[in-house]
Amino acid sequence: MxxxxxxxxxxxxxxxxxxxxxxxxxxxxxVPVSQRFRDGLEHAAMSTAAALAAYLPTQALGLREGFWAAITAISVVQSEFGATRTTARDQFVGAAIGGVIGVAVVLVTGQTLLSYALSAGLSVLCAWLFNVASAARLAGITATIILLVPHPGTSAQHMMLSRVTEVSWGVTVAIAIVWLVARLDRRTRP
Known part of the structure; x- marks a missing residue:
């Protein structure tokens, strides 16, 4: 069948x-509980290290909402470096597509509920059209953040640049942490 x-x-x-x-x-x-514990502990340590490393310098980098970098780092960290790279690409591409479309829709139609629905739908569609369907939900989420999260005193363009920068920083930190752990792991295992 x-x-x-x-x-x-x-x-x-x-x-x-x-x-x-x-x-x-x-x-x-x-898989035995002891192995799941070891694997889970390693993943928890990588995720925590990536989240902290992504969040701590955000104020110095001029990023007002560094929690987005920490959230991104946690969501990007995977047990294998190849999976981390793929997830990182999806995070960045999704943020870029959703951010650009969200800002474009706001500039053309204003910030309304209809604008939100349009930007979320177009973001998902564009990810599919660019052949990165795996980034579609992240594109829709970024459009949602641009149009629904209040940002008084900040333009939609500035918010988009901030989100994409915070996501990029979180992605970069997560990739670096997982790469470092993979390198250390290869050196310590026979």
């Missing part, structure tokens, strides 16, 4: 692939 699989972007998935995916899930459940 063949069905459409959302994980494969709508491409057909064979029964064999489905069974292999289920076997991987089952294997993951059989």
């Amino acid at each position: 063949i069905r459409l699989a959302p994980e494969l972007g709508g491409r057909r998935e064979s029964g064999r692939i489905r069974r292999l995916r289920q076997m991987l899930r089952d294997l993951g459940k059989r």
Whole structure:
């Protein structure tokens, strides 16, 4: 039996692939608690280090809402460097698309509920059109931040630049932390 699989972007998935995916899930459940604890502890340490390293210098960098850098760093950190790079790309591209579209819509139509709906929808659509569907939800989230988060005394353009800068900083820190851990891990393992 063949069905459409959302994980494969709508491409057909064979029964064999489905069974292999289920076997991987089952294997993951059989990992001993001690190994899950070690893996979880390592991931928690990386996430915490990345969040702190992303947040602490934000005031000195002129970023008023450094928590966005910390949130981004936590969401980008993955157990493997390749997965971290992919997530980082999605975060940056999604923020850029959502930010640019959010500002453009505000400049053309003003800041209304209809403008929000338009910018969120266009952001998701553009991510798909640029062939980065994995960044679509992040584009919509950034458009939401631009249009729905109050920012008195700050223009939408300034808010967009701030968000993209904060996301970029969080992405950079997360990549650096995971890269460093991967390098150290290779040196300490036989």
